[in-house]
Amino acid sequence: xxxFDFFKKDKESKEQQQALDEGLQKTKTSFFxxxxxxxxxxxxxDEAVLDDLETMLVHADVGIDTTVKVIDRIEKRxxxxxxxxxxxxxxxxxxxxxxxxxxxxxxxxxRAILDRADNTGSPFVIMVVGVNGVGxxxxxxxxxxxxxxxxxxxxxxxxxxxxxxxxDQLIIWGQRVGVPxxxxxxxxxxxxxxxxxxxxxxxMQADVVIIDTAGRLHNKVNLMNELSKIxxxxxxxxxxxxxxxxxxxxxxxxxxxxxQAKEFTKATEVSALAITxxxxxxxxxxxxxxxxxxxxxxxxxxxxxxxxxxxxxDRTTFVxxxxxxx
Numbered sequence: 001x002x003x004f005d006f007f008k009k010d011k012e013s014k015e016q017q018q019a020l021d022e023g024l025q026k027t028k029t030s031f032f033x034x035x036x037x038x039x040x041x042x043x044x045x046d047e048a049v050l051d052d053l054e055t056m057l058v059h060a061d062v063g064i065d066t067t068v069k070v071i072d073r074i075e076k077r078x079x080x081x082x083x084x085x086x087x088x089x090x091x092x093x094x095x096x097x098x099x100x101x102x103x104x105x106x107x108x109x110x111r112a113i114l115d116r117a118d119n120t121g122s123p124f125v126i127m128v129v130g131v132n133g134v135g136x137x138x139x140x141x142x143x144x145x146x147x148x149x150x151x152x153x154x155x156x157x158x159x160x161x162x163x164x165x166x167x168d169q170l171i172i173w174g175q176r177v178g179v180p181x182x183x184x185x186x187x188x189x190x191x192x193x194x195x196x197x198x199x200x201x202x203x204m205q206a207d208v209v210i211i212d213t214a215g216r217l218h219n220k221v222n223l224m225n226e227l228s229k230i231x232x233x234x235x236x237x238x239x240x241x242x243x244x245x246x247x248x249x250x251x252x253x254x255x256x257x258x259x260q261a262k263e264f265t266k267a268t269e270v271s272a273l274a275i276t277x278x279x280x281x282x283x284x285x286x287x288x289x290x291x292x293x294x295x296x297x298x299x300x301x302x303x304x305x306x307x308x309x310x311x312x313x314d315r316t317t318f319v320x321x322x323x324x325x326x
Contacts, residue, residue, distance in 0.1 A: 016311055020321045023303025027284030028322060031060055035089070045084045050075060053089075060282070061254035063289030070096055094323045101291055101315035123155070123201035123209045125234060125241035127194075129227065129264055130248035131215040134257075135276035135302060137166055139248045140210050141173030142310035143274075143300070148177050152207035157197025158183040159190040159230065160212045170212055177307075180204075190214065190226060191233040198237045211242070224267040246299065248274045249290065252281035258290050265294060274310070276302035284322065287313075 034056040042049055050071055057067040073096045078084045084092065126143075130136040140156065147154045156174050160166035164186040174181035182197040194211045201209035213230060214223070234241040247270045249257040257275070264270055273296055278284050291298045298313045 016308070017317070017321070019303050019306075019309055020301075020311060020317065021324060023279035023301075023309070024284050024318075024321050026280070026282040027060060027278070028324070030282040031056070031285075031322065034059065042086045045074070045078050045086055045089055049086065049089070050078075053093075057285065060285030061289065062285035063255060063258060063293060066100070066289040066292040069100065069292065073100075090323055094319055097288055098316055098319045101288065101319070122238055123198065123206045124243050125198060125201075125238060126208065126210045126244045126246055127213060127227075127230065127234075127242040128210060128246045128248060129213050129215060129268060129270070131260055132163065132166075134215075134248050134250040134260075136160075136215065136248040137169045137173065137212055139274050139276055139300070139302065139310060140170065140212055141177060142302075142307050144173065144177045144179050144208075144210060145307045146310065147208050148179055153201075153204060154179040155197055155201040155204070155206045155209040156181045157194050157209065157211040159193040159197070160214045161186055161188045161190050161193060162214045166212065166214075191229045194230045195233045195237065198234045198241060202237060227268045245269055245271050246274055247272070247296075248276060251275045251278040251283060251286050251301075254281075254283040254286050255289075257286055258293065261290055261294055261296075265296070270294075270296055272297055272299040274298075274300040274302070275313075276310075279303045279309075287318065 035053070037052070053074070054067055054071050057070060058064060062070070070093070074092060077092060128136060128140055137160070144154045144156060154177070156170055156179060158167045158170045158181055161184065167183055167186055171181050171183060180200065182193060182200055184193050184196075190213060197211060198209055200206075211230065211234070213227060231242060245268055247261060247264050249261055251257060261270070261273070273290065273294070275287050275290065275298060278287070278301055287298055287301065300310050301313050301318070303309050303311060
């Protein structure tokens with residue numbers, strides 16, 4: 001790496017950190033306001049502080065089950081250490097949440113799909129699922145930008161054929177990023193679109209192909225059948241496709257995002273998560289709860305509108321940003 005590349009990478013890293021800090025600002029403000037109230041006038045972490053902390057985590061949409069886990073872990077530390085001051089609570093809470101995310105990150109952790117795409121020997125196939133309105137198509141566009149900016153050949157497949165807006169939006173994103181989009185238009189067979197997109201990716205020796213799919217949860221059986229058909233058809237071209245099933249969730253919906261995630265994991269084998277719209281909500285704790293409860297790694301988080309605001313999720317960086325007071 002040359003000196004120019006080093007400074008460029010350092011600048012990009014600082015810009016991403018700033019975007020993350022700003023994107024989590026609403027969650028941080030709510031979080032620390034409540035934490036300050038929980039410990040005011042207290043010297044040690046006692047039962048009353050833990051009760052207040054439990055309420056605070058639930059309000060941050062960490063979720064009941066995950067909150068109970070965190071409180072239980074802190075109670076054990078308090079019992080073991082005999083004396084824990086309230087000034088240490090930030091550090092302890094941070095350590096416990098990072099460890100919780102670490103245990104639930106799976107073998108790949110937060111490793112970029114891009115790193116693995118280099119070693120497949122054929123296009124890396126990502127099938128993207130999620131209900132309408134969560135930012136699914138926008139996430140695909142930003143993901144395509146991330147790969148394209150890294151010098152990778154990318155193909156997009158517009159297989160959400162039941163919404164004209166989804167097809168048109170993906171075509172616009174393809175034009176913005178500068179990557180081809182395979183589309184048959186609205187009300188066409190999604191599996192046929194996926195097949196052609198994967199075949200196109202093979203023909204042009206692309207590195208990554210990203211398939212947009214419909215997200216109609218009102219009829220789970222139909223959704224399951226449709227996603228299964230898309231998989232089978234893609235496997236006629238690449239036998240082990242898809243290599244990643246990425247579920248996109250709207251972080252601003254809090255626990256509703258968790259409920260959606262549970263339904264999608266019943267309909268298909270979700271292997272990674274992208275959680276969007278964290279910049280517009282005080283419910284950023286949902287990232288912790290969803291990762292813990294589903295045992296599926298969070299791969300990406302969306303913290304703003306810019307193309308570069310879809311960030312690779314790093315549990316330590318995320319928790320440090322969540323606990324930073326600036």
